[in-house]
Amino acid sequence: MIFKSKLLNEDEVRRALTRIAHEVIEKNKGVDRLCFVGIHTRGISLAKRLVDLVEKFEGKRVPMGILDITLYRDDLSEIGLQPKVRETRIPFDLGGKAVVLVDDVLYTGRTARAALDALIDQGRPSRIYLAVLVDRGHRELPIRADFVGKNLPTSKSEVVKVKTLEDDGEDAVELWEVEAS
Amino acid sequence: MSESATPSFPKHLLDFRDWNRRQVESLLETAQMMQEVLARPVKKVPALTGFTVATVFFEPSTRTRISFELAARRMSADVVSFSGATSSTTKGETYRDTLRTLDQMGIDAYILRTDAAGVPHQAHRWLHKPVINAGDGWRAHPTQALLDAFTLREKLGSLEGKKIAIVGDILHSRVARSNAELLPMLGATVVACGPATLLPGSLPGATLTTSLREALYEADAVMVLRLQKERMEKGLLPSLPEYIAAYQVNRERLGWAKPQAPLLHPGPMNRDVELEGTLADSAQSLVERQVANGQAVRMAVLYHVLVGKS
Numbered sequence: 001m002i003f004k005s006k007l008l009n010e011d012e013v014r015r016a017l018t019r020i021a022h023e024v025i026e027k028n029k030g031v032d033r034l035c036f037v038g039i040h041t042r043g044i045s046l047a048k049r050l051v052d053l054v055e056k057f058e059g060k061r062v063p064m065g066i067l068d069i070t071l072y073r074d075d076l077s078e079i080g081l082q083p084k085v086r087e088t089r090i091p092f093d094l095g096g097k098a099v100v101l102v103d104d105v106l107y108t109g110r111t112a113r114a115a116l117d118a119l120i121d122q123g124r125p126s127r128i129y130l131a132v133l134v135d136r137g138h139r140e141l142p143i144r145a146d147f148v149g150k151n152l153p154t155s156k157s158e159v160v161k162v163k164t165l166e167d168d169g170e171d172a173v174e175l176w177e178v179e180a181s
Numbered sequence: 182m183s184e185s186a187t188p189s190f191p192k193h194l195l196d197f198r199d200w201n202r203r204q205v206e207s208l209l210e211t212a213q214m215m216q217e218v219l220a221r222p223v224k225k226v227p228a229l230t231g232f233t234v235a236t237v238f239f240e241p242s243t244r245t246r247i248s249f250e251l252a253a254r255r256m257s258a259d260v261v262s263f264s265g266a267t268s269s270t271t272k273g274e275t276y277r278d279t280l281r282t283l284d285q286m287g288i289d290a291y292i293l294r295t296d297a298a299g300v301p302h303q304a305h306r307w308l309h310k311p312v313i314n315a316g317d318g319w320r321a322h323p324t325q326a327l328l329d330a331f332t333l334r335e336k337l338g339s340l341e342g343k344k345i346a347i348v349g350d351i352l353h354s355r356v357a358r359s360n361a362e363l364l365p366m367l368g369a370t371v372v373a374c375g376p377a378t379l380l381p382g383s384l385p386g387a388t389l390t391t392s393l394r395e396a397l398y399e400a401d402a403v404m405v406l407r408l409q410k411e412r413m414e415k416g417l418l419p420s421l422p423e424y425i426a427a428y429q430v431n432r433e434r435l436g437w438a439k440p441q442a443p444l445l446h447p448g449p450m451n452r453d454v455e456l457e458g459t460l461a462d463s464a465q466s467l468v469e470r471q472v473a474n475g476q477a478v479r480m481a482v483l484y485h486v487l488v489g490k491s
Binding site: 068070071072073076077079080081082083084085086087088089117121122123 | 186187189190207211214215217218221222223225226227228229230231232256481484485488489490
């Protein structure tokens with residue numbers, strides 16, 4: 001893959017997350033019954049940041065869980081490589097909660113679809129929101145995000161890489177091009 | 182979707198000859214994730230939707246079959262059961278013809294138990310489909326060894342340098358053979374113990390001894406095997422009381438092992454024969470935990486054998 005450009009730097013990522021946190025609080029009319037669930041891997045780091053930001057703004061720490069969608073993928077009967085099954089841990093009752101699902105990039109919508117099924121198997125939230133740092137288009141399913149850090153039109157041959165301090169040592173969003181083989 | 186792929190896995194589990202330590206450890210990690218699925222209110226995931234799995238048991242078994250069938254159903258696979266004892270094999274059909282007949286019905290994977298050793302290997306060659314050995318003769322019972330390893334690791338942490346004693350009828354035990362193959366791969370030392378008539382000439386992976394004290398001395402865990410009554414009829418044992426006097430694992434003898442050394446038994450158990458009855462219900466016993474873990478381990482095996490092209 002060839003590096004093309006940096007789409008968001010550290011400050012821009014921070015501002016985008018800060019705005020999302022404010023929007024979540026506003027839309028939910030406070031933090032009552034609010035919780036966050038991060039999707040592996042970068043969604044978890046982003047969800048942690050949002051929980052911290054919500055606490056900073058509202059003075060209350062809301063619960064957070066982590067979700068692995070591997071066992072809910074719709075392509076397990078046809079893929080070549082075997083994806084690793086990772087931890088799912090939702091240490092609170094989802095019943096009646098307003099859940100903010102957090103992922104790094106919204107692309108085809110298939111991860112979000114799988115995440116909705118995985119979440120609903122764990123309980124019955126009163127509603128589910130979707131928050132993503134980047135929406136890059138090219139949806140294959142009727143799914144949209146409620147909170148978006150940045151809309152970035154891309155081509156299908158490009159790859160959007162979200163980096164986080166926790167997983168990659170820096171906060172950034174980068175655009176890469178897949179090499180023609 | 183972000184990829185985090187596991188090492189590639191053999192598309193069969195006949196024994197551990199084609200598996201390496203990394204693959205086994207990765208499988209045990211997946212089993213840990215399956216435990217979480219089993220702890221949910223909805224104990225079912227769609228991972229194997231569209232796959233059809235056949236349990237083909239030419240030898241009677243209830244618990245292993247139920248454990249496999251539940252594991253497959255919890256992964257959303259369709260399951261068909263073929264029981265050799267009640268089906269066409271009693272009418273003279275060969276293993277090969279039976280399996281080929283089933284293969285025409287679009288089975289994606291076979292879980293096979295046979296009284297003859299080596300049939301799962303043959304079946305793997307005949308069918309070109311994933312085959313999971315659920316026990317073949319005295320040779321191998323790999324999912325039992327995996328669930329034992331999983332249960333031991335849950336209790337002891339890493340098995341590196343740990344001494345595991347296996348006591349009982351080693352000669353006729355596929356459980357002993359599979360554990361002797363698997364546990365050393367994970368760093369453990371295996372000592373197998375029984376009367377001379379019930380020990381094999383050699384057991385790759387394990388040290389053999391007729392001394393129970395030597396086997397249990399400083400052991401980190403003790404695995405007790407079922408003593409089958411028909412061994413007496415074949416003259417391999419003089420009498421039950423004599424076996425009990427020399428080889429029953431009781432509270433006093435368990436004291437030779439490390440304090441609180443966990444106790445395992447693959448079941449079904451003969452209380453007060455190979456094991457002092459009350460020990461099976463003591464805090465040291467992991468017998469029920471083994472059964473519970475069996476399902477998670479078999480879910481992991483199905484996942485690794487079925488998902489992804491080799």
